[in-house]
Amino acid sequence: MWFLLGGQLSHATLPRSGDEGLAEIIKPMISSYPSAVRRQLLSKAFLISTMPERALDDLVKFTTVARIEPHRLIFSKGDPGDCLYGILTGRVRIFSTSPEGGEIVLNVMEPGELFGEIALLDGSTRTASAASMEHADLLRIHRDHFLGHVKANPDLILGMLTLVCQRLRWTSSMIEDAAFLPFPARLAKRLLALAEHHRKPGEREVTVAVSQHDLGGMVGAGREAINKQLAFWRSAGIVDTGRGAIVIRDCEALRALIGCA
Numbered sequence: 001m002w003f004l005l006g007g008q009l010s011h012a013t014l015p016r017s018g019d020e021g022l023a024e025i026i027k028p029m030i031s032s033y034p035s036a037v038r039r040q041l042l043s044k045a046f047l048i049s050t051m052p053e054r055a056l057d058d059l060v061k062f063t064t065v066a067r068i069e070p071h072r073l074i075f076s077k078g079d080p081g082d083c084l085y086g087i088l089t090g091r092v093r094i095f096s097t098s099p100e101g102g103e104i105v106l107n108v109m110e111p112g113e114l115f116g117e118i119a120l121l122d123g124s125t126r127t128a129s130a131a132s133m134e135h136a137d138l139l140r141i142h143r144d145h146f147l148g149h150v151k152a153n154p155d156l157i158l159g160m161l162t163l164v165c166q167r168l169r170w171t172s173s174m175i176e177d178a179a180f181l182p183f184p185a186r187l188a189k190r191l192l193a194l195a196e197h198h199r200k201p202g203e204r205e206v207t208v209a210v211s212q213h214d215l216g217g218m219v220g221a222g223r224e225a226i227n228k229q230l231a232f233w234r235s236a237g238i239v240d241t242g243r244g245a246i247v248i249r250d251c252e253a254l255r256a257l258i259g260c261a
Contacts, residue, residue, distance in 0.1 A: 033065045033088060038139055041086060041112070055153055062145035066138045074130040074138070081119020081126050083140045087111045090136025096128045105217060106171075108133070110197050117160055118167075120146065133214075178220065181258065186219045187229055188254040191239075195248050206248045215246070 039060045065088065068074060074085070077096055085092075087109055094107035094115060106128055109115050119126050120143050150156045177186055195206040210218075216226040230246070233239045238254065240247040248254065 033137065035060050038063050041088065041139060055149060059141070059145065059149050062141060064140050066140055068132040068136045068138060070132055070134045072132050074132065075126050076129045077126050079126045081116065081124060082143050083116060084114060084120045084146055085116045086114040086139040088137040088139055091133040092130055092136060093133055094128050094130050117163060121160060183219065183221060183225065184229060185258045187226070188257040190215065190218050191246065191248060192251060192254055195251065206251070208246045208248065209244060210246060211244050
C-alpha cells in the first residue's frame with residue numbers, strides 16, 4: 001500500500017539500526033525462524049517461486065533475520081543498497097523527508113511483502129528511507145548473494161520487474177489522487193485500501209489498526225482535519241473510532257464518496 005504523508009519531520013528522531021548500543025535490539029539471526037519458514041516466505045511471497053528447488057534451498061542459506069524494535073530507522077535515503085528485505089512480522093513505512101521537515105510516506109509495507117529492491121537491482125543508493133512502525137522481524141538477503149542467483153535464474157528478473165511495475169502504477173495513482181480527489185474522497189480511499197489488508201473472511205465491519213495522526217499523514221492532512229471528518233462519519237454510522245484503531249462499519253458509503261459504489 002502506498003500513501004502520501006504531509007506532517008512533521010520524524011526521521012531525525014529515529015534511532016538507526018546501526019547505532020552504537022542497539023546490539024540488543026538488532027539480532028542478525030533469530031532461532032524461531034528456521035530455514036523451512038524462511039524458505040516458505042521466499043517461495044510464496046517474494047516472486048521467486050519459479051526457482052529450481054536446489055537453487056532456492058541454496059539462497060535460503062544466505063538469508064538472515066533481523067528483529068527491529070518499533071520506530072527504528074532501518075536505512076536512510078542515500079545509504080548503499082546492499083540488502084533486499086522481506087517482512088515476516090510487523091509493518092514498515094518507506095518515506096522521504098524535505099529539508100524543511102516535511103515528510104512523504106511512499107509506502108506502508110505489510111507482512112509477506114518485500115522492499116529495498118530498487119537499489120538492490122541497480123546497485124545505486126537507497127531512493128528513500130525505511131523505518132519500523134511496530135516490532136518487526138525482517139528477512140534479509142545481501143545483494144551479492146541475490147544477484148548471483150538472478151544470473152543463474154532469469155525468471156527472477158521477470159518477477160522483480162513485475163514488482164517494480166506495481167510500484168510505478170501505484171505511484172501514478174497516488175499522484176492522481178493528490179491532484180484530483182477532494183480530501184474526504186482521499187481519506188475514504190485510504191481507509192478502504194487499509195481495510196483490504198485487515199479484512200477477515202465473512203466480516204462486514206473492518207477494524208483498521210491506525211492512529212488518526214498516521215492516517216492524516218497518509219492523505220496529507222492534519223490531525224484536526226482527520227478528527228473532524230471522522231466525527232462526521234461517526235455520526236452517520238460509517239465509522240467508529242478507538243485508541244489507535246478505526247472501525248469501518250459501512251464500506252459502501254466510503255466507496256460512494258470516491259465514485260465506485
